[in-house]
Amino acid sequence: MTENVADKSVEQLKQERHRDYEVYPQGTMQEVFDDLADRREKCPITFSEKGGFWLATSYDDISSILRRNNRGFVSFPNIPDGKVAFGQKAQIPIELDGPIHTQYRKLLDPLLSPARIAAIEDDIRAVANDLIDGFIETGQCDVVPQFAFPFPGINFLTLMGWPLEDAEKMNEWVEIFLKGVPGGTEEETLQARIRASQESRAYIQAIVDDRRANPRDDITTTIVQTEFDGEPISDSDLSDLFVLMLMAGLDTVQSVIAQSMAYLAEHQDRWEQMFASPDSLEPAIEELLRWTSPAMPTRNVAEETATVGDMTLPRGERVFCPLNAANRDPKYFEDPDEVKFDRVDPKPHVTFSLGAHRCVGVHLARTELKVAFQELHRRIPHFRLVEGEKPRELMALTWSVDNVKIAFDPAG
Amino acid sequence: MSDHPPFKIDEEFCVGHGRCYALAPESFQPDEMGHGVVRDYRDGPATREPGVVVNACPESAIELITVGGDAEKGSQS
Numbered sequence: 500m501t502e503n504v505a506d507k508s509v510e511q512l513k514q515e516r517h518r519d520y521e522v523y524p525q526g527t528m529q530e531v532f533d534d535l536a537d538r539r540e541k542c543p544i545t546f547s548e549k550g551g552f553w554l555a556t557s558y559d560d561i562s563s564i565l566r567r568n569n570r571g572f573v574s575f576p577n578i579p580d581g582k583v584a585f586g587q588k589a590q591i592p593i594e595l596d597g598p599i600h601t602q603y604r605k606l607l608d609p610l611l612s613p614a615r616i617a618a619i620e621d622d623i624r625a626v627a628n629d630l631i632d633g634f635i636e637t638g639q640c641d642v643v644p645q646f647a648f649p650f651p652g653i654n655f656l657t658l659m660g661w662p663l664e665d666a667e668k669m670n671e672w673v674e675i676f677l678k679g680v681p682g683g684t685e686e687e688t689l690q691a692r693i694r695a696s697q698e699s700r701a702y703i704q705a706i707v708d709d710r711r712a713n714p715r716d717d718i719t720t721t722i723v724q725t726e727f728d729g730e731p732i733s734d735s736d737l738s739d740l741f742v743l744m745l746m747a748g749l750d751t752v753q754s755v756i757a758q759s760m761a762y763l764a765e766h767q768d769r770w771e772q773m774f775a776s777p778d779s780l781e782p783a784i785e786e787l788l789r790w791t792s793p794a795m796p797t798r799n800v801a802e803e804t805a806t807v808g809d810m811t812l813p814r815g816e817r818v819f820c821p822l823n824a825a826n827r828d829p830k831y832f833e834d835p836d837e838v839k840f841d842r843v844d845p846k847p848h849v850t851f852s853l854g855a856h857r858c859v860g861v862h863l864a865r866t867e868l869k870v871a872f873q874e875l876h877r878r879i880p881h882f883r884l885v886e887g888e889k890p891r892e893l894m895a896l897t898w899s900v901d902n903v904k905i906a907f908d909p910a911g
Numbered sequence: 912m913s914d915h916p917p918f919k920i921d922e923e924f925c926v927g928h929g930r931c932y933a934l935a936p937e938s939f940q941p942d943e944m945g946h947g948v949v950r951d952y953r954d955g956p957a958t959r960e961p962g963v964v965v966n967a968c969p970e971s972a973i974e975l976i977t978v979g980g981d982a983e984k985g986s987q988s
Contacts, residue, residue, distance in 0.1 A: 562969075566924070566970065604944075605944070608927060608944040608945050608946075609943045609944055609945075611945070612941060612943060612944065612945040613929060613932075613941050613945055614941070614943075781933075844962075844963050844966055844967075846966070847928075847930065847966075847967055847968065847969040848969075849969060851928065851969075853926075853969055853970060854926060854970070855926065857926040857927065857928060857969075861927075861928060861929065861945075862929060862945060865929075
């Protein structure tokens with residue numbers, strides 16, 4: 500396969516390596532993982548004519564591309580078919596590159612540093628317990644709506660210094676952004692999204708105006724007062740940034756908790772193993788992060804050419820890099836589809852992506868997961884799936900599960 | 912001379928995953944961006960094999976400088 504690659508035109512390569520990929524697949528997650536494994540073995544970078552993108556499947560190719568952001572690749576548009584969702588501009592900051600992206604990261608990274616997150620760990624723990632209080636006496640929990648979904652949302656409000664009593668309102672908007680109107684028509688979903696967008700922007704604008712008039716010692720004030728090259732961030736950019744921070748932090752942590760709880764419901768020995776010793780939890784969470792891996796970035800060749808695997812691709816070519824494909828490469832993870840808490844000195848997973856766009860909320864996410872599992876385990880030492888209920892797999896630009904209904908002995 | 916393994920962080924590649932100071936807090940600490948910094952002196956006994964710490968960096972940004980001056984680095988692919 501590798502002979503004479505350099506002599507071939509990109510059109511020839513697209514033909515030779517043509518193998519369509521469904522970004523919104525039908526079937527089961529395992530079927531998609533089997534397909535990705537088959538590609539990795541036969542031809543690790545294929546071209547999907549449908550959507551017009553290359554699909555990378557190996558750990559080495561995906562990590563190499565992600566690390567070269569700003570060194571030959573850019574992140575906009577961060578969607579495999581290149582079509583910008585809802586016609587909006589580049590999303591701040593995940594679709595920004597170069598110096599403006601660096602400015603945003605210099606602003607945001609210190610606000611989400613390990614020390615900042617450690618300072619709100621007790622609040623995060625209180626949020627987890629409040630949510631558990633809401634269902635513990637019933638002996639049942641619908642994990643996504645009753646815990647995994649509201650938990651990161653309320654933590655976001657805590658972090659930003661926004662009123663916690665607005666959590667429900669915020670959750671409704673996010674639910675509409677992410678899921679639309681379940682069972683509704685496309686038009687109903689579109690209308691609902693427009694309404695949610697207007698309402699959330701108005702809400703955020705009121706917060707921005709308030710912080711301008713009455714600065715406080717919170718992250719929101721710091722961001723509102725920030726100037727890049729002597730210019731404040733515009734209201735519209737602030738609104739985009741806050742919505743993106745909320746969504747990016749919510750969708751992903753929700754997915755890791757939901758997939759983990761669905762798995763652990765049927766593997767209670769693993770639930771015990773996670774807490775076998777004080778040192779057990781950290782590597783177990785890393786393994787669950789590797790295995791659940793919700794995000795799927797796309798990178799775009801931004802220089803005249805860039806090396807992708809054994810090929811040289813021209814400017815503008817898009818490469819879809821599902822992080823879960825890298826995380827299930829058997830070159831580094833034996834039995835990659837298995838959850839194994841005792842992997843020795845494992846290769847680092849790429850669940851938080853790599854390079855310049857490394858997840859800005861990485862320290863928050865790890866703390867949220869640690870606290871969530873600790874408190875869930877403390878209060879629900881044993882659980883199972885509700886009989887007859889099966890988690891539903893959701894595969895889109897992030898992967899998740901819902902309908903994770905668990906049952907346990909009710910307690911106080 | 913510090914007394915911990917001769918770690919070196921390549922600042923060009925470190926983006927602040929925080930694995931080094933999570934796994935070997937005696938040898939690394941975060942800066943205000945959350946990027947890893949090698950401590951001047953080891954703060955307590957070593958908790959991990961140096962090679963494990965080198966391999967744990969997702970960006971392969973940690974090197975172990977050997978006595979002869981050669982660097983053993985995680986594979987930056």
